Amino acid sequence: xxSFLYNNKIRFILFQVIAVLLVTYVAYYAVNxxxxxxxxxxxxxxxxxxxxxxxxxxxxxFIAYTSESTNLGAFYVGLTNTIVVxxxxxxxxxxxxxxxxxxxxxxxxxxxxxxxxxxEIFRNIPILLQILFWYNLxxxxxxxxxxxxxxxxxxxxxxxxIYLPKPIAETGFSWVIIAFxxxxxxxxxxxxxxxxxxxxxxxxxxxxxYYLASLLGLPLSVYLLLGSPIHFDYPALQGFNFTGGxxxxxxxxxxxxxxxxxxxxxxxxxxxxGIESVDKGQKEAALAMGLTQRQTLKFVLLPQALxxxxxxxxxxYLNLTKNSSLAAAIGYADLVGVFSGTVLNQVGQAxxxxxxxxxxxxxxxxxxxxGLNVVNYRMRIVGANE
Amino acid sequence: MNxxxxxxxxxxxxxxxxxAQADTLSDVQAKGSLSCGVTTGLAGFSAIDKNRKWVGLxxxxxxxxxxxxxxxSEKVKYVPLTAKERFTALQSxxxxxxxxxxxxxxxxxxxxxxxxxxxNYYDGQGFMVKKNLGVKDASELHGAxxxxxxxTTTELNLADYAKEEGFKYNTSITDTIxxxxxxxxxxxxxxxxxxxxxxxxxxxxxxDPSSAVVLPNVISKEPLGPVVRQGDGKWFNIVRWTxxxxxxxxxxxxxxxxxxxxxxxxxxxxxxxxxxxxxxYLGLDKKWSYNIIKQVGNYSESxxxxxxxxxxxxITRGLNALWKDGGILYSPPFR
Numbered sequence: 001x002x003s004f005l006y007n008n009k010i011r012f013i014l015f016q017v018i019a020v021l022l023v024t025y026v027a028y029y030a031v032n033x034x035x036x037x038x039x040x041x042x043x044x045x046x047x048x049x050x051x052x053x054x055x056x057x058x059x060x061x062f063i064a065y066t067s068e069s070t071n072l073g074a075f076y077v078g079l080t081n082t083i084v085v086x087x088x089x090x091x092x093x094x095x096x097x098x099x100x101x102x103x104x105x106x107x108x109x110x111x112x113x114x115x116x117x118x119x120e121i122f123r124n125i126p127i128l129l130q131i132l133f134w135y136n137l138x139x140x141x142x143x144x145x146x147x148x149x150x151x152x153x154x155x156x157x158x159x160x161x162i163y164l165p166k167p168i169a170e171t172g173f174s175w176v177i178i179a180f181x182x183x184x185x186x187x188x189x190x191x192x193x194x195x196x197x198x199x200x201x202x203x204x205x206x207x208x209x210y211y212l213a214s215l216l217g218l219p220l221s222v223y224l225l226l227g228s229p230i231h232f233d234y235p236a237l238q239g240f241n242f243t244g245g246x247x248x249x250x251x252x253x254x255x256x257x258x259x260x261x262x263x264x265x266x267x268x269x270x271x272x273x274g275i276e277s278v279d280k281g282q283k284e285a286a287l288a289m290g291l292t293q294r295q296t297l298k299f300v301l302l303p304q305a306l307x308x309x310x311x312x313x314x315x316x317y318l319n320l321t322k323n324s325s326l327a328a329a330i331g332y333a334d335l336v337g338v339f340s341g342t343v344l345n346q347v348g349q350a351x352x353x354x355x356x357x358x359x360x361x362x363x364x365x366x367x368x369x370x371g372l373n374v375v376n377y378r379m380r381i382v383g384a385n386e
Numbered sequence: 387m388n389x390x391x392x393x394x395x396x397x398x399x400x401x402x403x404x405x406a407q408a409d410t411l412s413d414v415q416a417k418g419s420l421s422c423g424v425t426t427g428l429a430g431f432s433a434i435d436k437n438r439k440w441v442g443l444x445x446x447x448x449x450x451x452x453x454x455x456x457x458x459s460e461k462v463k464y465v466p467l468t469a470k471e472r473f474t475a476l477q478s479x480x481x482x483x484x485x486x487x488x489x490x491x492x493x494x495x496x497x498x499x500x501x502x503x504x505x506n507y508y509d510g511q512g513f514m515v516k517k518n519l520g521v522k523d524a525s526e527l528h529g530a531x532x533x534x535x536x537x538t539t540t541e542l543n544l545a546d547y548a549k550e551e552g553f554k555y556n557t558s559i560t561d562t563i564x565x566x567x568x569x570x571x572x573x574x575x576x577x578x579x580x581x582x583x584x585x586x587x588x589x590x591x592x593x594d595p596s597s598a599v600v601l602p603n604v605i606s607k608e609p610l611g612p613v614v615r616q617g618d619g620k621w622f623n624i625v626r627w628t629x630x631x632x633x634x635x636x637x638x639x640x641x642x643x644x645x646x647x648x649x650x651x652x653x654x655x656x657x658x659x660x661x662x663x664x665x666x667y668l669g670l671d672k673k674w675s676y677n678i679i680k681q682v683g684n685y686s687e688s689x690x691x692x693x694x695x696x697x698x699x700x701i702t703r704g705l706n707a708l709w710k711d712g713g714i715l716y717s718p719p720f721r
Contacts, residue, residue, distance in 0.1 A: 041477060041499035042616050056541040057548070059557045067545035139572040159574055160531060160556070240530040240576045241556060250574070251558075331536065331559040341536050342559075345470045348498040350477075 034351065049347040050075070056342055058333045060249050071343050078338035079360060085255055085334060086321040086364075092260035093320060094313075097267025104272050115268070123265035128326050130262055135254035135330040142250070145241055154234050156242055159250060163235035166246040172229040179222040183214035190214070251332035255324065263320045267313050274309025275301075307379045314372040321364050335360060410482050410614070410621035411455060411669055419461045422448035423481035426466040426562055429587040430693040430701075431487050431507075440464045444485040446688040447506055447612060449681065450628045451483060454674040459681035468561055469538050473498050476613060483625055484613040487581065489539045494613075503625040505611040506685075508705040508714060510604035511543050512582035514589060517599050519576060524603035528553040533566050533575035535559075540580050543606040567591065570598075581608045583693065583701060590698040624668055631657065631675040633717040635684035637708055642683040645676060657720045664720060685715070 004010050038045050050072040057067045061077045062084055103115035122130070142159035143149065149157040156163040190210045198204055223229070235245030278301050286296040328337035340357045344350060414420050424432035424444055432442040440448075440462075449459035465481050476484045477499055487509075488494075490502040513532075515521045524547075534541050536559045548555050558575045560566045567588055570578040578588065585600045592598055612625050635641070638654050645658065655661045658676045665672045682688065689706065693699045707713025 038499075040617070043477065043499035044497040055545055057545045057555075057557060059559070067549065136568075139569065139574055144573045159572060238529060240527075243529065249558075329561065331561065331565075333559070337536070337559070341470055341561075342541060345473070345536070345538070346493075346542070348473050348494070350474050 038351070044347075044349060045352065047352055049343075049349055049352070052347070054343065055346070058338060060252060060333050071347065074343050075335075075339050075356070078333065078335035081333050081338070082321075082324055082327075082335040082360075083364075085252065085259070085324045085327060085332070088256050089259035089263065089320050089324065090317050092256065093263035093267055093316070096260055096264035097313075097316075098271060099268075100264060101268035101271030101275075104268060105275060119265045119268060122261050123269075127258060127262050127323050128329060131255060131258040131326055131330060134257045135250065138250045138254055145237060148237070148242070154232070156235055156237075158242075160241060161247050161249040162253060163242045164246045165232040165234045166244070167230050168233055170229040170231060172226045175226060176219050176223045176229070180215070180219040183216075183218045186214040186218075187211050249332070251327070251330050254330055255327040255332050255334075259320050259323055262323070263316050266316045266319075270309045270312040270316070273312075274305035274307075277308040278304045303379075310375055310379060311372060314368060314375065318365050318368045318372075321368065322361060325361065410618050411624065414455055414482055418456065419463050420448065420452040420455065420483070421463045421465055421481040422451070423465050423467045423472055423475050423484040423486050424448070425486050426468060426564070428487065428563055428584060429591055430583070430697065430699040431587065432464070432466075432485070441692065443507060443688055443692045444487065446682050446692065447485055447629060447632075448483070450632060450678045451612075451625060453677040453681045454624060454628045454631075454670055457671060457673070457677055459677070469535055470561070473500065473613075476500060476615060479615075482614075482621075487584065487610045488613055489581075490609045490611050491539065499616050500613050501616045501622055503612045503614050503622055504629045505609040506629055507583060507610045509581040509583050509608035509610050511540055511579060511606040511608055512585055512604055513601040514570070514578045514585045514598050515576060515601060516573075517597055521577075521601070524601050524605070525551055527555070527577055529555065530576040531556040531558060531574070533558050533560065533570045533578040535563065535566050535580055536561050538580070539606070539608065544579055547605045563588070581610070583610075583699075586699050586701055587693070595698075620669055624670065627668060628678060630717040631678050631720075632682070632685040632688065633708070633715055634720055635675075635679045636686040637710075637717065640679055640684060641687055642680055645679045653720070662720075 005014075051070055053067075054069050054071050054074045055067055056074075058065055058074065058077050060081065062080045063076060065073055065077045100115045100118060103111050104119070106112045106115070139159050142157065145158045145160055147158070148163075151157070154165045187210070190207055194205050194207055233244050235242040235247065282300055282304070283296055286300040287293075291299065324334060325336045327334040328341055331337065335357055340353050344353045347353075422445075424440065424442075427433045428442070430442055432440060432444045435441045445462075445464070448462050448464070452462045453459040465475065467475050467481075467484075467486055469486075472484055472486050472488065473494075475481050483503075484500075485506075487507070488502075489509075490505065494500065495502055513524050513527065515527075521527060528551075532544060532555055534544060534557050541557075541559070544555075544557070556575075558569050560569060563584075566578065566580075569575055570588075571592060578585065580588075582600065582604060589595050589598050589600065612629065614622050614625050634657055635645075638651065638657060640649075640654055640657065649655060652661065656664065658679070659665050659672045659674065665674045668674065671677075683691070689703065690696060693701045695702055703711070703713055705713050706715055709716045
């Protein structure tokens with residue numbers, strides 16, 4: 001009767017069906033169990049809390065928010081703060097990583113050793129400790145507002161943060177932006193034009209002068225013609241604190257510093273690996289074929305080096321974004337701090353709030369991975385897999 | 387196939403076993419210890435002293451509950467929690483009672499699946515500032531930066547107060563009390579705002595306590611008390627009446643020193659379980675209240691030992707005096 005069990009095909013399918021059923025059952029049971037317990041304990045559930053007034057203020061926000069806003073508003077503030085910190089961290093980490101990576105390959109003994117020391121130190125200390133280190137260092141070593149460091153008569157640094165003059169566009173500034181966009185358009189045209197000429201006559205022209213003139217010269221002359229339609233809002237000490245201008249808190253500075261310095265170590269290693277992965281013979285061959293130094297770099301070396309370097313670099317961007325959640329440890333108002341910190345404590349609905357927070361990080365990570373896959377696809381060796 | 391069925395049936399039972407939470411009293415007695423959620427260290431309420439022992443007003447109530455349920459006030463396991471961890475720890479059953487200077491509010495009482503079992507300290511939110519700022523009143527704090535503990539009613543009160551006074555302010559929000567204090571000391575903020583009792587306690591732990599002053603303003607009502615899980619009426623009663631026993635003992639003048647003296651007062655005899663079946667009604671030993679007073683003391687003893695005028699924290703009884711002494715502490719009768 002059970003002889004069908006000895007049929008390999010049936011057996012193969014049967015075990016898969018059983019596995020799926022078991023997983024479904026466990027998942028169903030977990031959800032059911034959760035619902036039952038929430039009901040039994042009389043804990044409020046659902047997402048109604050998002051529409052309730054938040055009632056607390058958030059010190060640092062890039063979008064409009066007051067204590068009258070809803071908890072959903074607080075969620076958006078946390079989300080934008082997380083994204084801003086991640087993007088700025090990624091920019092700094094990339095620049096720093098590139099410099100360190102190239103420095104490590106330098107023929108100068110001192111420079112390469114310094115770069116190596118940097119990598120070995122900052123890669124091997126847990127990121128949370130680095131965040132706390134930079135934060136407390138800043139609080140201990142910077143002066144009080146009334147004794148602030150003043151750079152260039154308008155940039156102030158104290159233990160409450162850094163205060164910069166805030167540029168405010170006046171009427172007419174939109175013309176400068178239009179001029180810049182026009183400059184970008186001209187660049188494309190110039191490129192197309194000279195490429196065509198190159199194809200036809202084989203003569204190569206230097207183009208960077210045109211680029212410079214259209215991208216920088218054009219907007220700048222429009223700006224000056226209109227009589228500099230920008231003014232600056234300078235921060236000023238008023239009572240306890242500086243007001244006006246553009247300010248970033250020490251929490252923000254500490255988290256950006258820690259994330260960039262930490263991730264830069266991995267990025268520099270990725271860049272070094274990429275450059276070293278290209279065989280020396282390739283460069284020699286390219287030069288022997290009559291390509292110039294620049295052409296060798298552009299057409300032979302970089303495409304191969306980047307194929308090795310970019311996937312791990314994007315992975316580091318992903319890590320940096322996830323690590324930004326540690327900002328909550330020093331009270332930066334990121335998603336974890338604001339939403340699964342303060343909001344969670346005011347409304348007490350841990351399950352909904354943690355699920356939403358996890359969904360956000362998952363989405364951010366998947367978006368970055370998607371970018372990685374697109375880059376990988378475009379960087380693949382054409383013809384190798386076809 | 388059979389094996390798989392058996393396995394899933396077994397797993398069902400196991401998970402169901404987690405589901406059905408036995409009543410807290412039986413749990414505590416089976417474990418032989420009480421899990422009490424306290425602060426990560428707040429002088430006077432729950433902190434570790436020089437002898438590596440937990441002491442404080444909240445700790446005393448933990449000990450009293452252990453004395454009532456286990457007969458031994460030392461059988462307490464203290465679980466230090468941050469403000470944002472505390473409710474989840476209680477909901478999940480990690481702790482049996484939360485005594486973490488927690489403010490009783492309607493939202494917390496009605497929407498968290500938790501219940502407040504009384505008030506062991508009547509508090510209000512205040513402000514502490516550095517003396518050299520020369521600030522005498524909270525209304526002068528326009529434009530200041532405030533250090534706030536994350537996930538507390540303090541954040542909400544501060545926002546309300548600033549709106550009423552019409553002033554702008556900045557915040558520096560921190561997770562632990564230690565970080566809040568160090569941010570205040572380094573000057574990250576101008577004023578530290580939290581419940582007044584806590585301000586006095588924090589002030590004693592500053593490097594130079596005389597460098598800071600607590601402003602007279604009180605901007606909120608903060609009744610602090612023990613919290614238990616909703617739906618366990620028996621345990622709720624035990625916690626509530628442990629606190630009441632300490633208050634009643636003060637009212638009747640029974641202290642840890644005099645509890646062994648026989649008394650003619652029928653009220654005292656009822657309190658100590660010499661007459662009546664109070665302990666039995668609560669599901670406890672007859673000597674439950676005797677153990678509390680003998681091992682921990684009455685409310686006044688606990689107050690004076692931990693936060694009273696003879697301690698560095700130096701808080702007068704004020705609102706926390708008995709109703710007959712001008713305060714609002716009042717216990718229903720032991721009858």
